[in-house]
Amino acid sequence: MPAYIVSPLDGVPPMLLPGINGYSTGSLASGPTARMLVTSVAINGSNVATLGVQMVEGNIPAVGSLISVRGTQTPTSGGAPNFNVSNVALASVSINSQTGVGTVTFALTSNTIATTPDAGQASVPVPVTMEALPGTAAAGLQFSVQSGSGSENTQRGITWFTEYTGSPSTVTALLQGADIDQDSAYTTIDQSTNTAGESRSLSNVNYQFVRAKMASTGGTTPKCAAGIMVR
Numbered sequence: 119m120p121a122y123i124v125s126p127l128d129g130v131p132p133m134l135l136p137g138i139n140g141y142s143t144g145s146l147a148s149g150p151t152a153r154m155l156v157t158s159v160a161i162n163g164s165n166v167a168t169l170g171v172q173m174v175e176g177n178i179p180a181v182g183s184l185i186s187v188r189g190t191q192t193p194t195s196g197g198a199p200n201f202n203v204s205n206v207a208l209a210s211v212s213i214n215s216q217t218g219v220g221t222v223t224f225a226l227t228s229n230t231i232a233t234t235p236d237a238g239q240a241s242v243p244v245p246v247t248m249e250a251l252p253g254t255a256a257a258g259l260q261f262s263v264q265s266g267s268g269s270e271n272t273q274r275g276i277t278w279f280t281e282y283t284g285s286p287s288t289v290t291a292l293l294q295g296a297d298i299d300q301d302s303a304y305t306t307i308d309q310s311t312n313t314a315g316e317s318r319s320l321s322n323v324n325y326q327f328v329r330a331k332m333a334s335t336g337g338t339t340p341k342c343a344a345g346i347m348v349r
Contacts, residue, residue, distance in 0.1 A: 122257035122329060124301065131299060131327060134261045134348045142258030142330035144281070144343025145247045152176035152183075154222075156238035159192045159201045160231055166209060167201060167226035168233070171240060173218030179242035183208050185224060189238030194228035201226070201238070208242070248283055248341030251334040255290065260299060260329035263348055275349035276328065279317040280310055280342065287336025289313050291344060295325030304329065 123129055134140045158170035169187070179185070184205040194200040206224045213220030222240075263274065280291045291310040296303040304327075308320055330344035 122260055122301065131260045131262045134263055134328070134346065136264075136348050139279075139345035139347045140259075140261045141246075142261070142328075142344045142346055143332055144249050144341075144345070146345075147177075147244050147247065149244055150176045151244065152179045152242040154240040154242075156187065156190055156201075156236060156240055158233050159190055159236045160233040161194065161226060161228050163230050165225060165227045166223050167228075168221050168223045169201070169240065170221055170233070171213065171219070173213060176242075176244070178213045178215060178218075179208060179211055179222070180245065181208050181211055183242045183245045185222065185240055185242045187238055187240045190236045191238075192231065192234050192236045194226070194231065200228060201236070246281060246343045248281070248343050251282065251284070251286060251289070251332060251337075251340040251342040253334060255292075255331050255333040257294075257301065257304070258330040258332065258344060260327050261346060262299075262327055263325065274323050275319065275321050276323045276346065277317060277319045277349060278308070278330065278344065278346045279315065280312070280330075280332075280344050281315040282313060282334075282340060282342050284337045284340030286313055286334040286340035288334060289342070290333045291342075292331040293318075293320075293346070294329050294331055295323065296327045297325060299327045304331075306331075 153175040154171040160168045190201040210223045293308040294304040
């Protein structure tokens, strides 16, 4: 997402739709969850599992995205079909963009298993794209909030969340609102300093524009995402 829109020549703030996250910092690509049929399984001596897959829906997933698998039957150490995992990071992806056939790998501790035919399902949700977390406070993209004109109650509930990578030492995430879309008009209505990220909810918010403002110290090239949703 772009940073805070200062000039109307740079565009107009998008509108928040009830129940849909708007990303003030970071973004979420469009498209459905990637879904694959599992055709084979294997584990090498370095505790890396390899699944043979066939894409059936969505875009080819990226390394680091979280895969979940169910329905496979090949037992690993302990006798259970532990290829059935939930939300494990992909270590590599090699899928032909024309045929949708290929392999994905992820860490899995077990005995070595040669490539074995199997059947199951795998899914990888579209991941959130993080943006560099600034060292000094920087405003993210602002959103307009649908007017409550014609209603006696113009107050709304707002849920917002933060996510981080790179283990920042400290973070300051501000949710800000304004009735006029000018940088100086925004005021802080909530704050989070949780370096692990969190989701927070507010009631009775009555601003026409909202945005997140982020800052951090320390960490290893920390990145962040901040989303806002009206209820």
